[in-house]
Amino acid sequence: EVQLVESGGGLVQPGGSLRLSCAASGFTFSSHYMHWVRQAPGKGLVWVSRINGDGSATSYADSVKGRFTISRDNAKNTLYLQMNSLRAEDTAVYYCARGMGITTVYTDYWGQGTLVTVSS
């Protein structure tokens, strides 16, 4: 059974940093693109970032480019999102999601999310 479990969320002050993790199990982690998607309270889904299977290619939404870094450790079956220079508008539930098949454009399994709150 495919499982994705996010962790690392919490309360952080504006300008601070946080690293999210997503522990994956039930599939060959290194064979799939992985994504981060966020959802502000009461708002819609917003794609944040994606990474390819071996970690050599990444892409980001303009809103986080230069502040967030996606990475993965295939030996640990874990996806990461390093978030720096956090702003109030980064407050959201952050989901990790598995890329479907060999594609980078669809996601077929999602974790339950971890809440990040940026506030003083």
Add this chain to the structure above:
Amino acid sequence: QSALTQPRSVSGSPGQSVTISCTGTSSDVGGYNYVSWYQQHPGKAPKLMIYGVSERPSGVPDRFSGSKSGNTASLTISGLQAEDEADYYCCSYAGTYILVFGGGTKLTVL
């Protein structure tokens, strides 16, 4: 990277059909056949319902169908059931390995 445009809400009675639109531009929806749709119940993670404009993943009822014309994609749910009440999001590839979601549509089953 502007969000795709969806109606904020739609509604229908059990057994009826509803269609949710998703309007983008030639740089996203209109430029690629990489449109997907997600269903999200309150407090739950999104679930993939449609990919590749009109393909259904295994386990998704054939009451759910997708289509696209020009810069607008559509999700149609026929034979509405109470459990279909949820938020629905479209998503499109927008080039240079970027994805963009729609703002979401709340479906109410009357």
